[in-house]
Amino acid sequence: MLRAGALLALGGAAGSLAGCGLFDRDDPAPGPDPLAPLVDESLRLAAGLRAAAGAHPALADRLTPIAEAHQAHAAELARVIGTPLPSAPAPTPSDPAAADPDAALAALREAERAARETATKACAAAPAERAALLGSIAAARATHVEALK
Amino acid sequence: MTQPTAPAGPTAALADALTAEYAAIWAYGPIGVRLSGAARAAARDAEAAHRRRRDALVLRLSTTGGTVPADRAGYALPFPVTDRASALRLAVEVEDRAAAFWRAALPHTTGADRDQALAALVEYALRATRWRRTAGITPLTVPFPGRPA
Structure with a gap:
């Protein structure tokens, strides 16, 4: 889980990977900043x-x-x-x-x-x-x- | 009333704002006597606004068990007030500095306290702008009202 979290935290690429099923994501991707x-x-x-x-x-x-x-x-x-x-x-x-x-x-x-x-x-x-x-x-x-x- | 230092918490932030209100009320004495007509009326109006906030703060601090700082007999002015021009410059300075104390209270407050701190910051920034217009000082606005220089 830690590893997946660290990979997702790499940022922009995470969203495009979401659909490919390589990682089980249990955290929603962070939304856009309210500011x-x-x-x-x-x-x-x-x-x-x-x-x-x-x-x-x-x-x-x-x-x-x-x-x-x-x-x-x-x-x-x-x-x-x-x-x-x-x-x-x-x-x-x-x-x-x-x-x-x-x-x-x-x-x-x-x-x-x-x-x-x-x-x-x-x-x-x-x-x-x-x-x-x-x-x-x-x-x-x-x-x-x-x-x- | 100098630059606000980072207050230790909500009560300290409001107590700091109260000391700023005391000094602002005091400063409008020497300011008012150098003004006449509409400017004098604006000074009376501004002084009344600071008195209302002082009274609200004394009540807020004393009913929530905070320490109410004492007013002083007098406050050092940043420069002598000898005529209309210096009175208007001091009025700008007073509002700018009072705005800074309320801005410093924002991170330490939530809910109604934050709303009131923001209302004070906005009101004093507006008064500073109006005083600049009366004094013929341009630009009329600063990019970040209340932010330490």
Whole structure:
């Protein structure tokens, strides 16, 4: 049993071996880390802010530090999870930056509000060693809503 | 109120947060007298928020058998407050530092205590952002509110 456990712990390959019946697996494969969606969310928010900054250069000074904060959150979350940060460009934000600057800011505020909720829930559910990071991310997202007013 | 050191447990973490609230309440005295109009009202509002948290912490610590640390007659300010600009800078500093103490409490708390610690971290990070806006300090946000520099 120890041997099988050690082999399975080798990681990524374990999933593809599961179907071939070589090993009797009595442990379910570990699921994705609960923080993995937060990495994607952070990268999406950063991409949305960069797109808006590109479309509205007058807002770039306000939007760029916030985009950088999301990028830093993604990097820190990936470090905590123990996965490399996806190096491919983040998925394009679902909506292209609005043509009107006020509408663009309103859409960004709404995205930050929703993201703040995600981080708040993740912080409440987190083990001790992750609570402070998630708390900072929730607080950062709340301040982004304010800074985008 | 300096940087929080790692508290020994939940009660110590909340006692540390209480000392931060004492210092914040004290600091809003010299801050308030240098401000006028809307900024002065915001300082009163902020001071009231710290008083509410102080009262809740005293109650929480005394009803659960914890030691309630004593308030001091005065606290050393990180720099002299001589005018509006230095008062606003101190207000930013006070909120940032208070946020750090609540962030430090997150790993030591669960359930309702953690929710309250997170609410405090988020609220003080928001107040710091609003003070930066009033003071004309940019960027308005920091990537990881409450995280030791």
